[in-house]
Amino acid sequence: MKPLFLYFLFILPVMCMAQNPVAEGLTCEYMVNPVGIDMVHPRLSWKISTTQRNTLQQAYNIRVSMGIPFASAKTVWNTGKVSSDSSIMVTYKGPALKPATRYYWQVKVWDNQHHASTWSKPAYFETGMLSPADWTANWVQPREEPQRKMPALMLRKQFAVHKKIISARAYATAHGLYELYLNGKRVGDQVLTPGWTEYKKRLQYQVYDITPLLQQGDNVIGAMIGDGWFRGTIGYANQWGFWGKKQALLCQLQITYADGTVQRVNSDGSWKSTLNGPITGNGIYDGETYDARKEIPGWCNKAFNDTGWATVDTATFDNKLLVGVESVPVRKIQELKPIAIFKSPKGTQIIDFGQNLTGWVRLKVNGHAGQTINIRHAEVLDKFGEFYTANLRSATAAINYTLRGGGTEVFEPHFTFMGFRYIAVSGFPGDLTPENFTAVVVHSDMPVTGTFTCSDTMINKLQHNILWGQKGNFLDIPTDCPQRDERLGWTGDAQVFSRTAAFNMQVAPFLAKWMKDVAADQFPDGGVPFVVPDILQTNQATSAGWGDVAVIVPWTMYQVYADKNILQTQYTSMKAYVDCIVRRAGSKYIWHGGSLFGDWLFYRPGIYDFSEPNGYTNPDLIATAFYAYSSKLLSQAAGVLGNTADEKKYADIYAEIKKAFVHNYITPTGRIFADSQTGYVLALKFGLVPDSLKAKAASYLVDDIRSRKNHLSTGFLGTPYLCQVLSQNGYSNVAYDLLLQKSYPSWLYPVKMGATTIWERWDGIKTDSTFQDKSMNSFNHYSYGAVGDWMYQQMAGLQIGKPGYKHVIIKPEPNPKFTFAKVTFETMYGQAQSGWEVKDGNMQVHVKIPPNTTADVTLPQASSGVKVDGQPVTANNLHSNDDGVTVNVGSGEYTFSYPWVEIKEKKALTTAK
Incomplete structure (x- = not known):
């Protein structure tokens, strides 16, 4: 039966009153009014606000100026009216941008209903240094010999200002963590700067507007520097000074005066330093020791006498490693x-x-x-x-x-x-x-973009824990845990959680920055380390599911944000990784020895408990499955970027891997080698099961779940896709049973035990209230929170139709154990919403589609009696299918209602194992 496609532009005779669109929500590189970007072609985005349904942009006009108002003498770029529906990631193509310069921009739009907006409110972006040659400051270091545990370093420099100031900026970074002060006041509101990167290859600097802090006459710039990741103890191998043994500061003030002159105040040999301040000890793992009796009153004010402070040494480091702010501030x-x-x-x-x-x-x-x-x-x-x-x-x-x-x-x-x-x-x-x-x-400081709520309080608590797990571990890099002597950027953890993370928060710049460090740390043969930045130095070892972060995360970010740039930036890294596995797997297309961690922390019964299967998945099967998946995604990425040769090359490789996988791991009856939940999940999710065997393989998966009394047995690699695979193969009810399971192992077991974040292990606290192995038992470890992706996409029904949600798919999967579920997501175009509620025997599906997008809305189990906003929907050829009725709509809010019939579950095969 064919789904119904209804075009509400023609069906509903009464629409909202005509309204001119408004261009708002202007961002540059995902950020509102960013300062210090090192991009010569920044990308501009905006949203359209209107109450008019079915609104699409037909044209835009951008103008960029070096000042306000937008006088022609100051305008550096004006696109004129451009016929295009593009409203996200529009690349600046004007004259070359100048370093350390603020640019203002506006946009106006025309819609498909012959309405034009006024010019938007001005936004701005400000460039950073753009080139190493723009740095005139020197690196400064204390003269003291470094030791493993030392006090925080304090630095100061006095300088004079005697003219009217137009603007002033501070450009700063450090070896270690730094705080900047000016005339006794803290500069900026960021903490733990300059963040954590692969310091030998990339070091971020920050830019601060210090105009309000300057005063006529004498001024003092000061800094405190702690050990941080750069030279502090890091990793569980008790490493110290991994990137360097000495703290250092690079600081450059640029003061622009009304007469057009520019004064620079640079870190150099004239600065003074002391190690006799109140921070007598500090470390990421150890905490901080502070003796307030050793505070130095007025140390960053002009009246202070610094004759007792030591002079500093200047040092030379490669400023080509310096990059402007790429991540979001902590x-x-x-x-x-x-x-x-x-x-x-x-x-x-x-x-x-x-x-x-x-x-x-x-x-x-x-x-x-x-x-x-x-x-x-x-x-x-x-x-x-x-x-x-x-x-x-x-x-x-x-x-x-x-x-x-x-x-x-x-x-x-x-x-x-x-x-x-x-x-x-x-x-x-x-x-x-x-x-x-x-x-x-x-x-x-990532904006929260997604919300989820439903009729079950424990599931809402699970969502709370997922979100707080992300808060706790997205601290400049995606860490595995924030409490013990680890806190590292484990690649596998980030890979499995990236899709869920992108729903909860705006993670595009956060993960784009970290993925550049993944590429920087990539081994010469293309392999990817276990953690990034790579402090483990594990002899170029790569593990399936962990190394695949190089491919899966860029592709995921492209899907969510329609950002081709991350694919272009990471493509060399993506290709190098897959090519590495091609060489390792050889002509048989089976990646032997490629899974060093297996399905990490999968559930298993006691070592001597043979009453049930232990859930073990063959590591070569895992490795080969991820080899196939990354090859497939790389082919698709090549297609997006217009690289047809690579698109075909890696599609052919995927096809060969699939043949080898079927030959080695799938029986003619559809059983997957090892008969584990993760084996079935990966094979089905990655498209490795022949069409003729998919139903049988999915049924065997359900048999295993039912035999365990609706418990999962998956680990880090199988868990993210488990419920998705069930839904995609007609077993949504089984996914719900897993989600609602409260006994160990399950998502709700930790919730029942009082968890407020996601645990590292299914049984971090055992049923007798004792603990799992203390050597590896984090209670804030987001990986298993990847189930959130299924809750948002399948349970509440909000899915991506085209990258960036340019086309939205609304396809909820209700369950009688719930009375409602609702999800909202702030796309690059505006807020999208999907929600369903069963009330008095009727199903209500409420959707919101942002302007400049369209959507397909599937009304589950609908067949007749469909109303929209209380009005009966009548159309020829009204047909129902297995999913219900599918309706095509433009932007706007709609409430559909119809009589509700409970979804029936497929019956799993009962063939004996």
Whole structure:
């Protein structure tokens, strides 16, 4: 039966009153008014606001100016009226941009209903240095010999300003983490700058507007530098100074005066330094030790006498490694107050913030000089209610604060972060009160783009945990955990979660920046390390599912954001990785030995429990499946980029791998070698099962799930696709049963056990309230949160029709155990929404389609009696099919309703195993 395609432009006689479109939400490289971009051809995007349905853009006009108003003398680029529906990632093609310059831009649009907008409100972007030659500052370092644990470095420089200032910028970066100060005030609101990159190949610098902080006469620029990732202890091998043993600063102030002259204040040999400040110890893993008695009042003010400070050395480093801001800034995002303060059975004073988070605690205290407060951090309490830190391994994760005395003191650390829900406090003068402690949540400042809610409170809690797992681990790079002596950019974890991450938050610049480090760390033969930045140095070892991040993440970002640039930027890396596997697999197209981690942390029963299969998946099957998948995606990427030769080459490779996979791993009856859930999931998801055997293979997968009483047995690689594969093969009800399972192993088991983030292991806390192996047991580890992708796409029904949601597919899969589910997502074009609700025997499907896009809406199980916005829908050839009725709509909001018939589940095969 053919689906119904209805065009509401013609069906609904009464539409919204005509309205001129409005161009708004202007961004440059995904950012609102970015400062310090190092792109010579930045890309501009906007959204169209209108209440008029079926709105499409037909033309646009962009103008770029070096000032406001947009006078012709200042205009550097005017496109004129361009007939195009492009409203995202429109490339600037005007004259070459100047370094350290602000450009303003506006856009106006024309729609398909003969309406024109006015010019949008002005937006701007500001260039960074653009070239190494634009740097005139020198790197400066302390003269002291470096040691493993040293105080934070303090630097200062006094300079004069004697003319009227138009604008002023500070360009800065460091070897280590830095904070910049000007005339005693902190510059900017970013923390943990300059972030973490492959420092030997890429180092970000930041740009700050310091115009309001300057004053006529003498001024002082200062900086504090901590160890950070650059030279601090990092990794579980207790490495120190991996990228260098000495801290260093590069700082360049550029002050533009009203008379057109420019003054530069550069870091150079005239700067002064000291290591005698209050931060006596700091480290990413160890925390921070701060002695307030050693504070240096006025150290960054002009009246300060720095004759006791030491001179600095200048150093030469390759400024070609410097890159402007590519990621999103790390900031203090929100604050939480204690929900409970109590003593453990052994007398430990504990504060519970109610949420496992990443960041630190702000302390407010009154006491005597010399009193020291110790704050330790933990994610969980043990079964007896005692503070539990064994899973932190060697990470001290502690704050030691010594009071200066004489009044109220407020402190928060500078160069560290912790993963915690609880803190243990000792040495505090007086009783602990909520007023004294505030948890500060810290992560990359990515806009939240997606929401999900449904009728089941535990599933809503699961969504909460998924989101907080992302908050806790998207801190400049996608880490595996924020608490123990690891916190590394594990490639497999990021790969499996990337699609879910892109729903929850705007991750395009975040992951694009990190993927450049993946390429920078790629081995000479194209292999990809386990972690990026690569501090493990594992002799060029590559593992399937981990190395495939080089291909899967760029393709995922292209799908979500329609960003060809990330494909172009990463294409060499993508191709190098697949070519590496081509060589390793050889002419048999089976990648032997390519899966070093297997289906990591898959569920298995006890070692001597033979009452059920243990879920083990053959590692060569895993490796070969991912080899096929990456080859297929690389072929598709080549097609997007117009590389027809590579498109065919890698499509042919995929076809050969599929033949080899079928020959080696699939029986004529549709069984997958090893008979594991992950084996079936990967084979079906990656298109490796012949069409004639798909139904049987899917049924065997369901048999396995049913035999386990609706429990999964998958690990990091199988879990993300498990529910998707079930839905795609007609077993949505089985996916729901897995989702709603509350006993171990399941997604809701940790929720039932009180989790507020996603756990690393299915049984991080066992049913008897004891813990899994303390050597690897994080309680904030987002990988299994990848089920969110199924919740958004299948459960609530919001899917991508064309890259970037230029065409939206609404295809919800309701289940009688729920009464409603709703999802919203802020696409590059505007908000899309899909939601369904069963009420009084009727199904309501509410959708919202952003302007300049279209959608196909499938109404599940609909056949007759369909209404839209309360009006009956009548059309010739109204046919239903297996999915229901499919309706094609333009932009706007629509509510469909019709009598509801419960979806029936397919019956799985019952063939004995």
